[in-house]
Structures are given as C-alpha cells and as structure tokens.
Amino acid sequence: MDKLHDKESQPSAPARGGGAGKNGDGAERHEAIYRAISDAIIEHQLLPGARLREDALAEVFSVSRTGIRKILQRLALEQLVTLTPRRGASVTRPTASEARDVFAARQLVECGLMPDVARRITPEDVRDLRQMARAERDALGRSEKSRAIKLSAAFHERLGELSGNAALAGFIRQLCSRSSLILAVYGNTGHLGCESHDHDDLVGYLERGEGTNAKAFMQRHLREVEASLAVVEEQAGAPDLHQIFGLGGH
C-alpha cells in the first residue's frame, strides 16, 4: 500500500515564492491533508460534533474547496466525519449502537486473525510491536491521553497488517479509527483505552506462536476496553442544546 514513496526524491524543488503555496504535487498534497485531518480527529484534537467548514479548511491548507470536498467525502465514507446534506461536514458522533457494532466487529475480526498473525510474525515485527507498545505505555505514563489513544490504534492496525490480508487490514484500520471516536464520546477519563501491559503480553503470545492464546487474550482485551466505556443510549453527560434542537431535529 505504500506506493506513495515512488517519487519521494523529487529533484526539482519548486521554488514557488508565495508563502501560501506549498510544494508537493496534488496527489501527495491531498494525501497529506487527509492524514492531517484524520490524525487530528483520531487524536481528539477535533472532537465529535466539531464542524468542519470547507472554506476554513481550504484556507488553512491553501487549496481550493474542491480538494477539501474530496477529502471530506473520503473521511465520510470512512465514517470519521458526517456529511449532512445542506449542513456541511462535522466530526462524527458515534451512537451507542454504532459503538456496540464496532466493538463486536473488532471482536470477530481481530480475534479471528490472531492465529494467522502468530503464524506469520517475524522477529522484526515483534521488535516493532514491542517498541510501539512501549511508546504507548510511556505516553500513558505521561498522561498524554491523545497520543496514547493514537498509538493504541496504531498498534491494533499494525496487527491487522501482519495478518497479510489487505482487505481485513483495511477494515481493521477503519474500525480502529472509529474506536478512537467512540473513546472520545464514551471514554471514561479515569480509564484510558488499552491500559496496563496488555499489548506487551499479547506480543509475547504472538512471538511464541501461541495463536490460540493470543486470540483468547485479545478477546478479553477488547472486552475490557469496551467495558471501560460509559456507553449510554442518550448522552446525558454534556448535551449541548444546539445539537439537539438546532441541528438534530432532522
């Protein structure tokens, strides 16, 4: 999937004067903008419900609305943003049933993949995973919640890639992104995403090729993460009336 590295060594640095005009040809630029917005959402810099006005984004990234719309549409298909017909784009606020579905899907897919991962994993993969788990633990130790959440998602996504199945890896990637959103809405401040040494322990099982154990562990792990959420049907916590009566009356 990393075809974007083909032209990384672009010899001619476009010496475009104006500070606004950035370099990089269109496709890569769009990809970068997509990732910037996506990351901001996953890291909870943009919270669910936040409005994403096309003009504002176009100005921030110095492109026209056309490109922004394309990116917004892609994010909408990945369920990270919600596109309301004449109302524009906003960061998706997952419903309780969506949260249930996402975690049920992760239970099925991520657990089902553990045996494959245990069979295919290489020592380098183990090293990478260990490093990711450590970075995540460090972030948690420093109470960098956003960073920890992102790293946790990245860990699970990496596991998906290690399955060797691109279709499933893509699906897992999407599920992990949505999980970040779910955490933003239903997350308990006291109980962060994937806590403790779960990820380290999981790598241990995988390293020893114990697929069945890894699967069971992942099952428990995901169950714990979901149980730590305060998933209530109605958001009684901080219901801003604008959302309910202004926009939500659809």
Place this chain on the structure above:
Amino acid sequence: MDKLHDKESQPSAPARGGGAGKNGDGAERHEAIYRAISDAIIEHQLLPGARLREDALAEVFSVSRTGIRKILQRLALEQLVTLTPRRGASVTRPTASEARDVFAARQLVECGLMPDVARRITPEDVRDLRQMARAERDALGRSEKSRAIKLSAAFHERLGELSGNAALAGFIRQLCSRSSLILAVYGNTGHLGCESHDHDDLVGYLERGEGTNAKAFMQRHLREVEASLAVVEEQAGAPDLHQIFGLGGH
C-alpha cells in the same frame, strides 16, 4: 461535441425552489447514478479493465463531471473501480492475491456471523431469503449468468444485514461486490457462482436456529465457490502489453 445540449430535455420550471435536477433532488439523483454504475459492474455489463471516462458518463446521466467524479471516487474507495492518477477510472481488475484476501475475509466474517443470524432471524426474513434463493436458482436455470451473480451477492449481503451489525454488514456488502469482480476475471464459465441448492439449504439451518451447522455449511459453501475459480497469477487469456509494461508494475 455539443456541450450545449446538456439540459435540452429539462422542462425548466424555475417556478419555486427550482428543482436542481430532473426528478429527485441532487442527492437522490447521485445515489441513483451510483447504483446504476455499481450494478452494471456487479452484473458484468462493465467488465474489469473497462475505462470509465468522466465526460462520457456525465453525458449519459446528464450531469456535470463534478457529480461523476464524486461517484467515481466513492466506487474507488469501495474498490470497484481503480483511479489511476492521470489516467482516469476503470473497472478494477482484481489480482490473484486480492481474490484470496477477499475470500479469506468472507470466510472469517460471514461464517462468524452465522450464529448471530440464526439467533435473530424472523419468519419474514426466512421467507425473503427463500424467495431470493429461488430467484437466483431460476436465473441460473435460464443461464442468465449476470443476473444470477447479482442475486447471489444480494443473498449474501442480506445475510450480513440480518446480523444486526451495521459495520459488518457494510463490510460484507463490499466483499460481495468485489467477489462479483473476481468472478468476472477468474470465474469458470462452466461453474457459476453459488450453484445448486446451497442457499436454500443454508436458510434451512438458519430457520431451525442451528447456528453452528449454518456456520459449517457456509464455510464449505465459500470454500467451494473459491475452489471453482481459476485463480492464476498471470492472466493468460488476453495479456495486453500496455497493462504489463505500462501500468502493471504491481
């Protein structure tokens, strides 16, 4: 070409609220166009490799290229069409490894869902499924291959919906669409998609709430479908050199 004839058939009643398009407002119109193209691909009216030029589609559907591009982008994200940077859109030609991945994913997800479906299914659902299975068998009997393929995909998609998990249902929908493409490339003319009475038998298991049996049956069913394919790494049939040396580096 005469571009001025875009709206020749437009009754043009700008009386009030000026309907944006002909019938149905913009969003529904786009949805209809999306479905038309999507169906054409799934039914093998548009074969893998077929070019989808924006201008041509825009003229056919009497909309501007803007809307077509949006639809094409969505189809690309669903992997039904491939968007090559300065080359435009074409119906995706699945590779052998993609075919493997898609069927492995279906094995995991569709089979894993059978217990849930068996638990949740209602008599009306059973009736619907039976009817779909019958329509498919009829189409097969009349050698309407395209129609049978589409109905088979619809059957599996319906099963996904019956799981009650929207996230998984969407994923299955995508996998089934891609399976149609795979069938178009690697399908054996003699051995059509889901043959015999498999679907009927499956409904029987589900109706009786035998989730485990349904799961095992689905496993065998998907294995048979995949086994009926002639998945070879290289397409020996019509290897156009443009594909191999021009684009096909991957």
Place this chain on the structure above:
DNA sequence: AAGTGTATTTTTGTATACAAAAAGGGGCGA
C-alpha cells in the same frame, strides 16, 4: 519502410463563479 520526434487531440485535475438554502440579525408591529 521503420522508427522517432513533434504536434494535435483527448482527458483529467483544479480553481473559480454562480445559485440555492440555511443561519443569524434587525426591524416592525402588537
């Protein structure tokens, strides 16, 4: 006659302009 380089034509990529709809604000009337 074959191959290569160039010009034309087609086709995509991007920005901008224009129109419709919704949100917000202010004025008018009761």
Place this chain on the structure above:
DNA sequence: TCGCCCCTTTTTGTATACAAAAATACACTT
C-alpha cells in the same frame, strides 16, 4: 417588551472554464 417576519450573511452544491498531462496521429529522417 416580546414575538414574528424579512433581509443579510454565511455556507454548501453544482457547473464551467482553464491548464496540464497523456494518448494519438502525423510527418520527417535515416
């Protein structure tokens, strides 16, 4: 003073215009 309606402003939806790149055709050279 409060409530309702209209007008302005903001924001999205769509089409079109223009530019860049690729495909194609053609001519010229060897």
